[in-house]
Amino acid sequence: MLLGVIADDFTGASDIANTIARGNGESGGLVTSQYMGIPDYNADPTVEAGVISLKSRSVPKADAVALSLEALRWLKAQGCRQIVFKYCSTFDSTPQGNIGPVAQALAAELGVDGVVVCPAFPKAGRTIYQGHLFVHDRLLSESGMQNHPLTPMTDADIRRWLSLQVTGDVGLISLNTVRQGADALRQALAQDGRQLVVVDAVDDSDLAIIGRACAEAPLVTGGSGAALGLPANFIASGQARGHHGGGFAGAVGPEAILAGSCSGATRGQVDHHAKGHPVLPIPVDQVMTGEIGVPQLLSFLLEHSGKAPLAYSSATPEEVRAAQERYGRENVSDALDRLFASTAQAFLDQGGKRLVVAGGETSGAVAQALDLGEVMIGPEIDPGVPILISARRDAVLALKSGNFGQQDFFRKAANMLAWAGS
Numbered sequence: 043m044l045l046g047v048i049a050d051d052f053t054g055a056s057d058i059a060n061t062i063a064r065g066n067g068e069s070g071g072l073v074t075s076q077y078m079g080i081p082d083y084n085a086d087p088t089v090e091a092g093v094i095s096l097k098s099r100s101v102p103k104a105d106a107v108a109l110s111l112e113a114l115r116w117l118k119a120q121g122c123r124q125i126v127f128k129y130c131s132t133f134d135s136t137p138q139g140n141i142g143p144v145a146q147a148l149a150a151e152l153g154v155d156g157v158v159v160c161p162a163f164p165k166a167g168r169t170i171y172q173g174h175l176f177v178h179d180r181l182l183s184e185s186g187m188q189n190h191p192l193t194p195m196t197d198a199d200i201r202r203w204l205s206l207q208v209t210g211d212v213g214l215i216s217l218n219t220v221r222q223g224a225d226a227l228r229q230a231l232a233q234d235g236r237q238l239v240v241v242d243a244v245d246d247s248d249l250a251i252i253g254r255a256c257a258e259a260p261l262v263t264g265g266s267g268a269a270l271g272l273p274a275n276f277i278a279s280g281q282a283r284g285h286h287g288g289g290f291a292g293a294v295g296p297e298a299i300l301a302g303s304c305s306g307a308t309r310g311q312v313d314h315h316a317k318g319h320p321v322l323p324i325p326v327d328q329v330m331t332g333e334i335g336v337p338q339l340l341s342f343l344l345e346h347s348g349k350a351p352l353a354y355s356s357a358t359p360e361e362v363r364a365a366q367e368r369y370g371r372e373n374v375s376d377a378l379d380r381l382f383a384s385t386a387q388a389f390l391d392q393g394g395k396r397l398v399v400a401g402g403e404t405s406g407a408v409a410q411a412l413d414l415g416e417v418m419i420g421p422e423i424d425p426g427v428p429i430l431i432s433a434r435r436d437a438v439l440a441l442k443s444g445n446f447g448q449q450d451f452f453r454k455a456a457n458m459l460a461w462a463g464s
């Protein structure tokens with residue numbers, strides 16, 4: 043294994059696994075596996091990039107640090123020469139962490155300074171200019187992310203937000219320097235002297251420069267865009283051959299869509315899907331009182347098999363706030379996580395073959411419960427969302443980050459899981 047990734051959630055892990063498996067298109071990507079948690083076995087020797095999915099974005103920061111260091115040790119034991127710490131392209135975190143503390147712990151363990159912090163993902167509209175993160179034409183803090191149920195992002199200044207989470211100053215390398223090329227950027231990073239340095243990027247060519255500048259960097263941190271240029275380094279140096287992906291014939295069998303994400307994008311996708319497909323809203327009150335549970339969800343999903351049925355708890359920021367005030371934030375998310383995870387488990391146990399899950403925390407809960415083993419990366423459904431193939435469960439999945447995907451994502455995903463190879 044050459045490249046190792048520690049991802050702080052499961053959808054983010056498939057996002058970056060997708061980027062690394064595809065590389066820059068021309069030279070190809072790396073042979074990539076996504077692991078659901080830290081494996082207790084050694085990787086297959088043919089795997090060139092290993093992506094470890096953790097559910098560490100919203101856990102206490104000491105737990106996030108401990109899990110990430112354990113993942114680092116496993117990746118180093120597999121031979122990785124470079125590590126990427128993958129977090130959200132909207133920098134999802136609170137003033138206490140977890141991005142800063144994890145990045146600092148990894149940098150300390152690897153003994154490096156001048157570590158790139160770059161959440162940019164231009165294909166999904168995330169760009170960084172003068173250290174400020176934009177979602178399309180809006181500052182992060184005006185993009186809807188200020189209402190996130192777990193990590194409300196109320197400041198778009200990534201340097202300032204990260205400074206709240208770390209010890210010491212945070213650096214900034216602006217677009218001007220990036221556009222002077224890889225040598226200039228490498229030099230600027232080496233001279234900066236600070237452990238973590240926010241680096242601007244507004245399009246894929248900036249990310250390619252960052253990738254070249256980081257060819258020898260033991261640690262890179264960012265969204266999936268930060269890894270865009272990394273496979274080409276291993277291919278150019280002859281360490282990897284350049285992989286162009288294999289065929290995927292599609293899976294036959296019942297399909298289900300579960301959405302726990304409350305992002306604007308997911309809510310739009312739910313509304314769109316409801317116009318032509320069976321949908322089951324999941325009222326939080328009824329989950330908390332036990333009136334609705336796995337049996338109701340499962341019978342709905344199986345009854346509508348073949349029609350891309352969707353069960354969702356997705357709700358508006360006002361509804362989320364009200365539920366959190368009534369029951370407590372963690373109680374609600376634990377109850378919903380448990381419901382989605384157990385439903386997914388029962389669905390696969392009953393012969394379900396195709397599963398689409400929306401939301402990082404929700405996907406993490408589901409994927410951990412399913413014991414998927416390692417998954418192969420199949421075709422891309424929409425930017426940042428690949429098909430995942432689990433040999434262990436004989437099932438195919440898509441784990442969608444809350445904000446990703448076009449309006450018709452759910453229909454497209456259900457269809458592609460059935461026939462993407464053709």
Ligand SMILES: Nc1ncnc2c1ncn2[C@@H]1O[C@H](COP(=O)(O)OP(=O)(O)OP(=O)(O)O)[C@@H](O)[C@H]1O
Pocket residue numbers: 051053190191192302303304305308326355356357361362363365366374375376378379400401402403404405442443444445
């Ligand atoms: N109706 C609801 N009321 C309150 N909380 C909810 C409701 N529905 C979902 N939630 C909680 O909101 C959170 C949604 O997080 P999740 O990570 O799954 O989606 P997301 O934040 O949109 O996705 P991503 O992390 O990929 O951006 C979960 O903790 C979930 O339990």
Ligand SMILES: O=C(O)[C@@H](O)C(=O)CO
Pocket residue numbers: 051053054055057058129130131132163265266402426443444445
């Ligand atoms: O980077 C992103 O936006 C996604 O991969 C993600 O992590 C959202 O949960």
